Amino acid sequence: MLFRLIFSVAATAILTEANDCRCRPYEDCWPSNQQWQALNTSIQGNLLGVRPIAAVCHDPNFDPASCQEVTAEWTNSTWRAVQPGAVQWENWEAWPEQNQSCYIENSRQEPCGQGRISLYSAVVQNEAHIQQAVRFAGQHNLRLAVKSSGHDTSGRSSSPYSLQILTNRLKDIKFVNNFVPDGSKEDQAEGPAVIIGSGVSLQEIYAAASGRGLVVIGGTAHTVGIAGGYIQGGGHSMLGPWKGMGSDQALEFRVVVANGDLLTANKYQNQDLFWALRGGGGGTFGVVVSVTVHTFPDVPLVMSSLNISADAGPNFWPAVTAFHTHLPAFNDAGGGGYYFITASPPINNSESTLALTVDFYFANETDTTKINTLFAPLVSILKNMTGIATEYGTIAVPRVANAYQTLLPGDSDTTGNIAMGGSRLFSRDLLMSDGGGARLTDAVSRLRLDPEEEMIGIVVAGGAVAANGATVDSSLNPAWRRTIIHFVFERTFSPNATLAEQNAVRDNVTNVEVPLLRAVEGPDSHMGAYLNEANPYETDFQSSFWGENYPRLYHIKQQWDPQGLFIVRRGVGSEDWDDEGLCRTSYET
């Protein structure tokens, strides 16, 4: 009897352990070659065994011709998006905690570690392939990674020991004159729209839309996947003040959920999923096959440019405060855009020069005089400040597409390096309050500014983003509706940094730098951060990324994915798992 009891306790413990962790390749549960081949057959031969892209640059797989190609394409984001063995950021390919990396910068003799690169990739060509791969992962208890472009700065599109679903090949784009959501009546048509496959990049949709004289609300990047992490995370745009967030434009998703079913989510069916997919974050509720979004007629636009520079003495930061104080007026007039705070490298031990470069865009606007009048008070204050050099100009262009040509030269984003950083959303109320602009400037000025690590103020809210709060019910961080600036700072470390050195950067971001920004608004402001461009180790991420929407998101997550097949770093439900999403650490509370 006693013997039986001990036996059954032990059996339970083993069972629990097996159930609590995803199956890893060194375990008996790992699918046999035959089973992998069955998956391969079911997806028409589109399963690949995967090695990190730089494996061909390291012994024993060194191959001079292949290594030369990889070296040439290393920073080409279009190329990285296509590769199963890459994401966009080197540090999310490596797994430093296990001493596994395959940096191209390392010597040929150093072995190539698999790191966080998936072991297999389902390079899906259609929705049926996604269903097969999701069911296979569920049946075999595999860690699943979903990648569209691999841009995620918190490493959400790579994971150790995983099966990857690569949606990059889903390139369908279909424009419709008057979109009728599935399940609605004919008279509930939503107007002009476009159905976008989850492998379509921003530059592909922009080109297709502008060819028809249309605009789609998207971000400032070439290769980010619009239907992937972009729209599911909320999606901001310089056109936000004009039309709202990217996710505000979504009318319908086609999505494969954890049990393998292919569903439509819109305001008529699976409404909870529709709510969650608009802001709840990528890789969390299922694999999106396509999204349908509003299109708008292309319009003229006024671009304004303001440059301020000064020696890194006492002059620069008051100029930034003057800019912060005037910002609400520009935003209220429909302006959105970006400002960059940079330091030039010091030459010959001289002080470095600090610069503020501001690019603003006023959509559906032709009147440059009106915009010049708007900027005039700030420009005159700046020109009257000692030690400050100021340049200001405006230009009118006939199409939004012209602005993107200026903003996004070439056809690739700068990637292939190491990305770490932090961010915060700041409210319009802050800048309107007494001394608010100065408090923000003060916090920003305390962040170390190295020449290779710029800081970016992203002014993409206000206007329609604020107004849409009254009409769009989605899981988007409610803080966005009160936001005026999404402020981002970058950190990096060298590829040869030890784990301790990497952790020092991460700890400083998490415990010193983000808290500096957090403190500006204070704890009662209910502001937060944008999950797609945030500290990967954000503390209290549930309220930072989703505010009061979190409990409902968590509940929807449990309903659609009770086994936690879709887990990403600092994503909904990730608090129940370890940092790699490999082992469950707690159950629904």
Ligand SMILES: Cc1cc2nc3c(=O)[nH]c(=O)nc-3n(C[C@H](O)[C@H](O)[C@H](O)COP(=O)(O)OP(=O)(O)OC[C@H]3O[C@@H](n4cnc5c(N)ncnc54)[C@H](O)[C@@H]3O)c2cc1C
């Ligand atoms: C150069 C650059 C510029 C940027 N500019 C902007 C900007 O202007 N506005 C803005 O809002 N953001 C911007 N971002 C951030 C960007 O939105 C995020 O990096 C976003 O997560 C990228 O989505 P992705 O699908 O392309 O990337 P991925 O890394 O492939 O995926 C991101 C997340 O979505 C999941 N995912 C991917 N595809 C699917 C799918 N089909 N179904 C379900 N889940 C999926 C992944 O699992 C992951 O969790 C920018 C990023 C970069 C690098």
Ligand SMILES: *[C@@H]1O[C@H](CO)[C@@H](O)[C@H](O)[C@H]1NC(C)=O
């Ligand atoms: C899947 O099948 C294709 C076509 O037969 C083959 O080229 C590929 O190597 C197979 N994948 C794996 C992982 O064996």
Ligand SMILES: *[C@@H]1O[C@H](CO)[C@@H](O)[C@H](O)[C@H]1NC(C)=O
């Ligand atoms: C980047 O990669 C894409 C896809 O492989 C390729 O078409 C393009 O020519 C590359 N660009 C450069 C500059 O090499």
Ligand SMILES: *[C@@H]1O[C@H](CO)[C@@H](O)[C@H](O)[C@H]1NC(C)=O
């Ligand atoms: C990490 O791996 C490298 C080679 O792969 C090895 O030289 C080094 O000793 C390892 N470091 C640790 C801490 O295990």
Ligand SMILES: *[C@@H]1O[C@H](CO)[C@@H](O)[C@H](O)[C@H]1NC(C)=O
């Ligand atoms: C820096 O110093 C070098 C050597 O003294 C000199 O040749 C060079 O012109 C200096 N550069 C600048 C920008 O002052």
Ligand SMILES: *[C@@H]1O[C@H](CO)[C@@H](O)[C@H](O)[C@H]1NC(C)=O
């Ligand atoms: C542009 O502005 C005009 C005048 O305010 C307005 O009638 C029109 O609808 C706007 N166009 C778009 C696409 O928003």
Ligand SMILES: *[C@@H]1O[C@H](CO)[C@@H](O)[C@H](O)[C@H]1NC(C)=O
């Ligand atoms: C210019 O600066 C001086 C002193 O610094 C100040 O008295 C004056 O009011 C300023 N003028 C403007 C237009 O801001």
Ligand SMILES: *[C@@H]1O[C@H](CO)[C@@H](O)[C@H](O)[C@H]1NC(C)=O
């Ligand atoms: C501001 O600086 C940028 C980059 O150096 C430059 O392209 C732009 O023309 C400048 N703006 C003005 C108004 O001079």
Ligand SMILES: *[C@@H]1O[C@H](CO)[C@@H](O)[C@H](O)[C@H]1NC(C)=O
């Ligand atoms: C931590 O961050 C602050 C602010 O950016 C910086 O001044 C400081 O040097 C950093 N410390 C370390 C150890 O990196």
Ligand SMILES: *[C@@H]1O[C@H](CO)[C@@H](O)[C@H](O)[C@H]1NC(C)=O
């Ligand atoms: C690490 O890399 C940097 C360049 O990124 C280099 O300057 C430094 O010498 C390297 N350190 C070691 C120990 O290899």
